[in-house]
Amino acid sequence: MTLDESTYEGGANGDYHPIAWYHDFDGGRAFYTGAGHTDESFSEDLFLKHILGGIKYAIGENELLDYSKVTTQTPPDNDRFSKVVLSEGQFFEPTEMAVLPNNDVLIAQRRGEIVLFNEETQELKEVAKLDVYWKTLETPGVNAEEGVMGLQKDPDYANNHWIYVYYAPTGDKWINRLSRFKYADGNFDTGSEQVILEIDSQREICCHTGGSIAFSRDNLLYLSTGDNSTPFNEADQKYVNNGFAPLNDTPGHEQFDARRSSEIQMT
Incomplete structure (x- = not known):
């Protein structure tokens, strides 16, 4: 049809x-x-x-x-895995994690913290705190979803120690930034930042802010940005969303137009 x-x-x-x-x-x-x-x-x-x-x-x-x-890969049976709780009740809005070669785990939290779970000591500690925009400053009642949105290790991390982070820096410039930092032996070096990509963003509105980072088998980096649009019905409008992607492209209704920003960046 x-x-x-x-x-x-x-x-x-x-x-x-x-x-x-x-x-x-x-x-x-x-x-x-x-x-x-x-x-x-x-x-x-x-x-x-x-x-x-x-x-x-x-x-x-x-x-x-x-x-x-069937040509796609069959998922492993559930009984091939066992659930082990490493830490409980010590996180606040974690967004993404990276398991390092020694089984240490780096965890990003939305409000700026980069946290390390030490496999040997089974302890959790903060190794960095990025200055991020995570709460609306001018618009009451809106749940901003920016902050630290993505974290991933380099495919060759064992040799180069690069950690990739996608975050929303504070300031007047409304952007989300993909950068990489050096991390080794508990030291997350914020001074080593290399900015890779900056993407314009509309702040002070809601919702669906993406940010997951993934590498392909050929080491291409993929970044999901989300559509930064609300799925809820728009007040005083004839048409309703009811869970469908909003497509209102009239001026002043940007947060109800999912077509303007949803994409995957590749570098």
Whole structure:
């Protein structure tokens, strides 16, 4: 099913704009629809038939999955892992962690702390405190999600001791910054900072601020930034979000337009 972009304003997908589809995948079945953004949709007979058809296709008359067609990696069984509590009740808004070669763990906390869990002593201590923007300064009642948002070790950490951090520095410049720092033997050297990337951000609004850092097998660094948009309904607006991505691109409604900022940065 496709959309006719000549019937509305703002379309950017061209003549072929899919909005609903189904396909076989890895021996199973997948169905997607982008319709259903209003409560009234779920009282329309044709739309309900559309949803029911997708469900019936995905169920496949209870057909067994054909695992011989699977190409993605099968997750390990749950019993291959055991849960061990290393520390409890000593964290405040942790965001991401990196396990070092000696099994020490560096943990980022949103309000600026970089914390070390020492594998040998089983102790937790703060090794750095970054000066970050983590709370709205001018807008009451808004839960800012910035601060220290991501942390990861370099793939060659054992030799170069680089730790990557994605954070929101304080100051008048509204940006989020990806930097790397030297860390070794309990010493997190904030003076060694090398700024890699700075991304414009809209502060004083909510929500969905991303920031996770990951390296690929070929050592490319990936950074998720989130969409910095609210999923809640917008006051005094005809249309509702109801959990869907907000797409209001009129001036003054930036926090209700998820299209403006959601991306993955690669370096």
